[in-house]
Amino acid sequence: MNPSFSTYLVNPPFGDPGLYVEIRWARRALLFDLGDNAALSPTRLLRAMDAFVSHTHMDHFIGFDRLLRIALGRGKTLRLYGPPGLIANIEGKLRGYTWNLVDGYPLTIEAREFHPRQIRTAVYRATEAFQPAEGPFEVRPEGEPFPVLVDPMFTVSATSLNHRIPSFAYVLQEKFHVNINKERLHAAGLPVGSWLKEVKQHLWDGKPDDFRFTATLYFEHRKEEREFALGELKESFVTISRGQRIAYVVDARYDKENEAKIVALAQGADVFYCEAPYLDQDADKAQERYHLTARQAGLLARKAGVRELVVFHFSPRYSGQDDLLYKEAQEEFACIGERG
Ligand SMILES: [Zn+2]
Ligand SMILES: [Zn+2]
Known part of the structure; x- marks a missing residue:
């Protein structure tokens, strides 16, 4: 059977986090996070006109500029989804440049910012020098995870995790x-x-x-x-068979609430992409910095009953020791029932 989605990380595990999901035969892709994306060719980036941002720390958002630059003048609509603050950050980025000669460049940016009860929307058009136009507020469906993009073929849902700021984790579910x-x-x-x-x-x-x-x-x-x-x-x-399920979790600390939300989000995923910046020996550092350890990633994967775990977003402190991070995560994932 040919799966509908083929997925890969934008960068090696010490690089900026990001997941590229190609919808095969559709010439369309979804991009999770907008960190450094120089590794993606313009052709690939242009297919990814739906970008799901976890949060706007620099390593998750600096790639917005390249996406914008490549999409300018292509007659595209770029749709961005993310947590509270996303719209202010997009505006900050757009205000960082001069736009007096782009009125012939048809690019539209649509932003959807998900608050606990409502969705704030905004539209920016190159033909209007990206002057912000606030759209109507919409009601956000209750519950976690909540739908962010509903397509006839798939749904992308999000859950809001505690990273001292809201950090969105996402799950992509093929309908069937x-x-x-x-x-x-x-x-x-x-x-x-x-x-x-x-x-x-x-x-x-x-x-x-x-x-x-x-x-x-x-x-x-x-x-x-x-x-x-x-x-x-x-x-x-x-x-007709069961659809693919792909989960993407970055930047969150390990606590009971985050754990419950991540396990619900990743439940039964075919592939679970999970950050693992720290080794368990530095769990206190991870906690302090609101990040997960490799062991915690393995534990979450096991609790969620996923088929495959892929860890990434390694801290540079372990440069040259990536094998330790992989090993710790996979051992915890595999040791069924030994620890809670
Ligand atoms: Zn962060
Ligand atoms: Zn990060």
């Missing part, structure tokens, strides 16, 4: 996975191609079985328009 059986298509004399993307989109949009649509099929020497009923295709070629 659609797998199309290529052998059966072949046996039925049907080609693969972009029409299958349309089929998937109709399924994610929740179209009924009797929904009929016309698709363009490309055979080796000809193309053909053919009408299908969604239900028939589903019956013959489609397998």
Whole structure:
């Protein structure tokens, strides 16, 4: 089965944190955190027009400038999501430059800042020299984690962690996975191609079985328009299975409340990306700086019952000792039931 999301860290574990999630076949990506992103090519960055910011400490936000620069003049809309303070920080960044010659550069920035009960929104347009335009306040759904972006194919939800300031952790949940059986298509004399993307989109949009649509099929020497009923295709070629779940947790201290929120967020994740800046021998330092240790990352992964744990955001104090951080996290993750 081909997973819909392929995920990788933007930087090596001692570099700025960030997760790039490619939605395969969709030419679209999601970016979690905006730290240094020089490692991402312009093409990749331009696909990531939804950026989820954990908080605006420099190592999580300095990459905003590069994203902005690359997106300028591309006719794009850049959507940013994050905790209280995000809008002020975006405005601070935008006010740091002169914008008198960008009125021909169509770029729109939409910001959504999630407070405990409401969502503050703002829009900035290059054609208006990025003068802030406050949008309407919206009601934030109650509970944790709460939805931040709802797409027909997936939902991104967040939970607010204590990092002495709010630090958002995120989870990406694919609604369900659609797998199309290529052998059966072949046996039925049907080609693969972009029409299958349309089929998937109709399924994610929740179209009924009797929904009929016309698709363009490309055979080796000809193309053909053919009408299908969604239900028939589903019956013959489609397998629907559990969707992928990817969790991203950075910058939070270990306490009961954070633990409960992280475990709920990461519950059953296929991959759990978790910060692990400190070794357990420096747990007091970690606590003081509102960060996790590698052992705590392993413990959280175990409690959440995730399939795979990836630790990152290592403190430079352990330069050359990354193997110790990996080992500590994985040992704690694997030692089922030995410790609380
Ligand atoms: Zn931080
Ligand atoms: Zn950080």
